Amino acid sequence: MKTSIAPSFNARRILSALRGRGVASRADLARDLQLTPSTVTRLTGDLIARGLIAERDEPIRTGQKGYPARLLELAPMGLCTAGVYLDPDRILTCLADSSGGVIVSEEVRAEDRSFETLMTEAAASIDRLVAQSGLDRARLAGCGVSYPGQYSEDPGRVMRIRQFDGWPEIDVQRDLSPFFGMPVSHMNDAKAACLAELYHGRARDLGNFCHVWLSYGIGGAAVVDQKPYLGRNNQAAEWGGLFPKSRPRPSGQDLLGMLEAAGVAVTRLSDIDASHLQLPVMREWTARAIDQLRWLCLVIARTYAPEAIIFGGTLHPDLLDEIVDELSGEAPLGEDFHFAAPPILRAEQDRMPQLGAAALPVHDVMGARMRADEARRGW
Amino acid sequence: MKTSIAPSFNARRILSALRGRGVASRADLARDLQLTPSTVTRLTGDLIARGLIAERDEPIRTGQKGYPARLLELAPMGLCTAGVYLDPDRILTCLADSSGGVIVSEEVRAEDRSFETLMTEAAASIDRLVAQSGLDRARLAGCGVSYPGQYSEDPGRVMRIRQFDGWPEIDVQRDLSPFFGMPVSHMNDAKAACLAELYHGRARDLGNFCHVWLSYGIGGAAVVDQKPYLGRNNQAAEWGGLFPKSRPRPSGQDLLGMLEAAGVAVTRLSDIDASHLQLPVMREWTARAIDQLRWLCLVIARTYAPEAIIFGGTLHPDLLDEIVDELSGEAPLGEDFHFAAPPILRAEQDRMPQLGAAALPVHDVMGARMRADEARRGW
DNA sequence: GCGATTAAATTGCATTCCAAAACAAAACGG
DNA sequence: CCGTTTTGTTTTGGAATGCAATTTAATCGC
Numbered sequence: 001m002k003t004s005i006a007p008s009f010n011a012r013r014i015l016s017a018l019r020g021r022g023v024a025s026r027a028d029l030a031r032d033l034q035l036t037p038s039t040v041t042r043l044t045g046d047l048i049a050r051g052l053i054a055e056r057d058e059p060i061r062t063g064q065k066g067y068p069a070r071l072l073e074l075a076p077m078g079l080c081t082a083g084v085y086l087d088p089d090r091i092l093t094c095l096a097d098s099s100g101g102v103i104v105s106e107e108v109r110a111e112d113r114s115f116e117t118l119m120t121e122a123a124a125s126i127d128r129l130v131a132q133s134g135l136d137r138a139r140l141a142g143c144g145v146s147y148p149g150q151y152s153e154d155p156g157r158v159m160r161i162r163q164f165d166g167w168p169e170i171d172v173q174r175d176l177s178p179f180f181g182m183p184v185s186h187m188n189d190a191k192a193a194c195l196a197e198l199y200h201g202r203a204r205d206l207g208n209f210c211h212v213w214l215s216y217g218i219g220g221a222a223v224v225d226q227k228p229y230l231g232r233n234n235q236a237a238e239w240g241g242l243f244p245k246s247r248p249r250p251s252g253q254d255l256l257g258m259l260e261a262a263g264v265a266v267t268r269l270s271d272i273d274a275s276h277l278q279l280p281v282m283r284e285w286t287a288r289a290i291d292q293l294r295w296l297c298l299v300i301a302r303t304y305a306p307e308a309i310i311f312g313g314t315l316h317p318d319l320l321d322e323i324v325d326e327l328s329g330e331a332p333l334g335e336d337f338h339f340a341a342p343p344i345l346r347a348e349q350d351r352m353p354q355l356g357a358a359a360l361p362v363h364d365v366m367g368a369r370m371r372a373d374e375a376r377r378g379w
Numbered sequence: 380m381k382t383s384i385a386p387s388f389n390a391r392r393i394l395s396a397l398r399g400r401g402v403a404s405r406a407d408l409a410r411d412l413q414l415t416p417s418t419v420t421r422l423t424g425d426l427i428a429r430g431l432i433a434e435r436d437e438p439i440r441t442g443q444k445g446y447p448a449r450l451l452e453l454a455p456m457g458l459c460t461a462g463v464y465l466d467p468d469r470i471l472t473c474l475a476d477s478s479g480g481v482i483v484s485e486e487v488r489a490e491d492r493s494f495e496t497l498m499t500e501a502a503a504s505i506d507r508l509v510a511q512s513g514l515d516r517a518r519l520a521g522c523g524v525s526y527p528g529q530y531s532e533d534p535g536r537v538m539r540i541r542q543f544d545g546w547p548e549i550d551v552q553r554d555l556s557p558f559f560g561m562p563v564s565h566m567n568d569a570k571a572a573c574l575a576e577l578y579h580g581r582a583r584d585l586g587n588f589c590h591v592w593l594s595y596g597i598g599g600a601a602v603v604d605q606k607p608y609l610g611r612n613n614q615a616a617e618w619g620g621l622f623p624k625s626r627p628r629p630s631g632q633d634l635l636g637m638l639e640a641a642g643v644a645v646t647r648l649s650d651i652d653a654s655h656l657q658l659p660v661m662r663e664w665t666a667r668a669i670d671q672l673r674w675l676c677l678v679i680a681r682t683y684a685p686e687a688i689i690f691g692g693t694l695h696p697d698l699l700d701e702i703v704d705e706l707s708g709e710a711p712l713g714e715d716f717h718f719a720a721p722p723i724l725r726a727e728q729d730r731m732p733q734l735g736a737a738a739l740p741v742h743d744v745m746g747a748r749m750r751a752d753e754a755r756r757g758w
Numbered sequence: 759g760c761g762a763t764t765a766a767a768t769t770g771c772a773t774t775c776c777a778a779a780a781c782a783a784a785a786c787g788g
Numbered sequence: 789c790c791g792t793t794t795t796g797t798t799t800t801g802g803a804a805t806g807c808a809a810t811t812t813a814a815t816c817g818c
Contacts, residue, residue, distance in 0.1 A: 008803090008804075009804095010804085010805085025766075025767095026766070026767065027765075027766055027767080030766095035805085035806095036805075036806055036807075037766075037767065037768085038767085038768070038769080038805080038806070038807080038808095039804085039805060039806075040767090041766095041767060041768060041769090042768090042804090042805090043804095045768095062814095063815080064764085064765080064814080064815075065763065065764045065765065065814065065815045065816070066763085066764040066765025066766065066813080066814060066815075067764080067765050067766035067767065067811095067812060067813050067814065068765085068766075068813065068814055069765085069766065069767095070766080070767080150717060208608075208610060208611070222682075224603050224608055229603055229608075229683075230684075231587060231683055231684025231685065232587070232684045232685065232686055232718070232721065233684065233718045234684075235680075235681075235684035235718060236682070236683055236684040237682060237684075238681065238684070239681070239682075241680075241681040241713075241715055241716075242677075242678065242681045242682075244713065244714040244715060245714065245715050246714060298621075299621065299678055299682065300682070301614075301620075302614075302617065302618070302620040302621045303601075303615070303616060303618075303621075303678065303679070303682040303683065304608075304610055304615055304682065305609075305610025305611045305612065305613075305614035305615040305616075305617070306610065306611065307611055334620075334623065335623040335624065335625060336620055336623060336624050337620075338529055339611070339612045339614060342611065387774085387775070387776095388775090389775085389776080404795075404796090405795075405796065406794080406795055406796075414776085414777090415776075415777055415778070416795080416796065416797085417776085417777070417778080417779090417796090417797075417798080417799090418775085418776055418777075419796090420796060420797055420798090421775090421776085421797090421798095422775095422776095424797095443785085443786080443793090443794080444785065444786045444787080444792070444793045444794065445784075445785065445786080445792085445793045445794025445795060446782095446783060446784045446785065446793085446794050446795035446796065447784070447785065447794090447795075448794085448795065448796090449795080449796080759818100760817100760818090761816105761817095761818095762815105762816080762817085762818100763814105763815080763816075763817100764813100764814085764815080764816095765812100765813095765814085765815105766811100766812080766813085766814100767810100767811080767812075767813100768809105768810080768811070768812090769808100769809085769810075769811090770807105770808095770809090770810100771806105771807085771808090771809105772805105772806085772807080772808105773804105773805085773806080773807095774803105774804090774805080774806095775802105775803090775804090775805100776801105776802085776803085776804105777800100777801090777802080777803100778799100778800085778801085778802100779798100779799090779800090779801105780797105780798085780799080780800100781796100781797075781798075781799095782795100782796085782797070782798090783794100783795080783796080783797095784793100784794090784795080784796100785792105785793085785794085785795100786791105786792085786793080786794100787790100787791095787792085787793105788789100788790095788791095788792105
């Protein structure tokens, strides 16, 4: 057994396969991943010793000759992480296990939007959750932080964004880790939410898909080979850019604007409830948004040709359901489709946006992609 | 020294770095690739022994202290490949060296478009080129075959396309290799042309870029981490799908249609010459195509956020130059660009489309990405 | 019931590839 | 001329895997 936290490349491929399949025997894994049984035995032994996966004790009786397969699965509490999501007007936090189960969660209203205040409040909330859950703090692999907004230049190090004016230029490792006392990673809200789908939701078994995140803005992510493709300045898959801000667009902010103009007293997305959904102004917005999003799906299908397009966000769930129902219905996306257009699916893990943030450390530790230090060493 | 043809993962990273930089010392490579000097010495020794790279004999006098760096570069004749491009009405073939130099090339008119005829003619042409060049046939690492058209389902194995009705369903390895007597790979024409830019052209030093290929149709490719991203059914980056066939579109076929309607006697793209370029109908088509392609650039910038967008094709070179000049000029792609839009560049290697095909075996052997069999073995 | 058969999982050994560190070589500069 | 500096080489050891032989536990057929 090794002492390092990070599993090796093929060990992560095994974790990834188990996530996609649910359960699998060592022999299954060897076949699927083109590894030798001996390698699988060794790596899974490692992973079991570390508590990341577990062997089911029930013997399976398939009626088949030969040694009965012993099924492996992810150990739910094998990798616990913390997540912090900063809304414009609230802080959402949670602790999550490796199967995407939210152990505890909390919502905090922030006094002001200064960097210090928000991070101090968020860290205090995580501390409360740790105490409340009785979890050993050392078992937390890391804390993910996500919030809406575009990155500025020099991605990774700096993240000044418009929503939080007055914030200093931030180096994730240097400025955030001290608050939380564990490794911290950061991503834009939509791309973090996409990770929640990749690791715990609708995209568990997909390698290439696109995610559309409808919140105050229109965000998104494209996953290529189980890895978010970021592009220059992390601007890839920022679908919102396809809808000019000078014109009506399918964003939550646009919806709130229409509601306000119609005299409906709603200023936050979280204040929209079932009673609003049948208002004429709401129907009008929805119909228009669906048309625009159908066009977006066409564009995504033609550019990324993903295995699926997944819709999620902080809009009212019924609204998102309706949008997906319409888009996945009969109306064709466009002309000249010689192959079926990608299926359009509803996100499963957007009820708690902080879960996306909590998926970030999972991605760092378990992502089945090759990391820089491994490319260097050649594994 | 190893006997296998394929260099190891880090050896391919070295080849890739040399392609991007032109020349580099071992110490440069160690710094850039985060490898130890010892590893670089060993791997480059291997590559030199195999003739893939060479050491410049001139000592470089930089006026700097210390052991003078000995520069390495790709050996031009280190990896020779064959390329076959099937146009609707001709066969283009070539032999190319590893720096993208075309050693010899040929154009053949085909009797008919049957699979047998075309492949027999193509193979005969390659044989002639080998004889003509005096190259040892065993030095050819492989033959790439490309032609326009969409793939059918089951990518990789099957490739029935519309342009060549009546072709059987084809398994690349089983059905093509016998004709050429060496490893054969296949890709759609636009995606192969993109490889020519990646390995020999404008994108030598880029990791992520998009390619737009203007020929009879509108093809393209998206490269992610120096690897073409194909998507479901190899339909990714098929930009043509964004322009419905029922309406005017910026394709060569559309241009020929307009010319015919205007009474200009031109039926093939290769027949368009400088005298046609100033015709009013030509100006009309160009102006409209540029508008449409500007919109395409906006879509690409918003979806892939590539480091660059590269335009190439079999349209008249002057026409392509004009399109790129216009698109990279002052007119903005769209609203709300908080970062500079990606630069729009002219392809360097589209004069001979068969060079794209010839780049396919190069990609197979030298691509600095991890191959399946390496993930399996873990190196 | 019991050996034959079959498939899964394990173990020891060889191989491949790379890192670390010590070492050697060539130029510059006082 | 000799120390300094930078480049490149050699040696040793470690990490991860594949291969082949072996062990284990179930079913099948007599």
